[in-house]
Amino acid sequence: MKFKFFCIPLMLASLATAAPAWADTKIGFVNTERLLREAPLSVAAQKKLEREFAARDQELQKLAKQARDLQAQLDKDGVTMSETERRNKERDLGNLNRDLQRQSREFREDLNLRRNEELGQIQERARKAIQEIAKAEKFDIIVEQAVYVDARTDITDRVMKALGGK
Numbered sequence: 001m002k003f004k005f006f007c008i009p010l011m012l013a014s015l016a017t018a019a020p021a022w023a024d025t026k027i028g029f030v031n032t033e034r035l036l037r038e039a040p041l042s043v044a045a046q047k048k049l050e051r052e053f054a055a056r057d058q059e060l061q062k063l064a065k066q067a068r069d070l071q072a073q074l075d076k077d078g079v080t081m082s083e084t085e086r087r088n089k090e091r092d093l094g095n096l097n098r099d100l101q102r103q104s105r106e107f108r109e110d111l112n113l114r115r116n117e118e119l120g121q122i123q124e125r126a127r128k129a130i131q132e133i134a135k136a137e138k139f140d141i142i143v144e145q146a147v148y149v150d151a152r153t154d155i156t157d158r159v160m161k162a163l164g165g166k
Contacts, residue, residue: 025140026137028133028134028137028139028141028142028153028155029154030142030143030144030154030155031149031156032144035126035160035163036122036123039122039126039159040160040164041163042122045118045122048118049111053107053114059103060100060104063100064100067093067096070096126159129159133159133162139155142155
């Protein structure tokens with residue numbers, strides 16, 4: 001019990017002497033989520049991906065419309081069709097749906113792969129810009145995640161400007 005009472009003042013004294021060392025520390029914060037969402041470089045990359053995958057997206061939409069139209073035709077005229085004709089249409093619909101699912105999966109995989117490539121390039125450039133800002137403005141530490149951030153420590157806009165200017 002006496003040991004606890006002795007340790008508490010000792011810990012408080014050591015914290016009090018360490019506090020001045022932190023007083024001169026310059027800390028910055030970068031909101032990487034916002035940076036990757038709003039930076040001009042990120043917006044340009046998103047538009048580039050949209051252009052790159054627009055044709056495939058339109059193909060998928062066309063294929064999905066064909067499947068819906070064939071399903072509607074089967075629902076409407078299925079009872080009046082001959083057994084053979086109905087079976088052929090159902091088989092065609094099944095093949096169309098499988099093809100649509102396969103192409104949709106491939107589209108998502110390819111899009112995610114390209115998005116990750118673009119994101120990696122942006123992250124690398126952002127890391128370099130953050131390091132340059134930190135050195136130029138003599139920051140001791142830059143953090144990406146925090147529970148609380150004072151607006152004075154947020155350098156996200158400066159990083160976005162640096163990324164947009166390159």
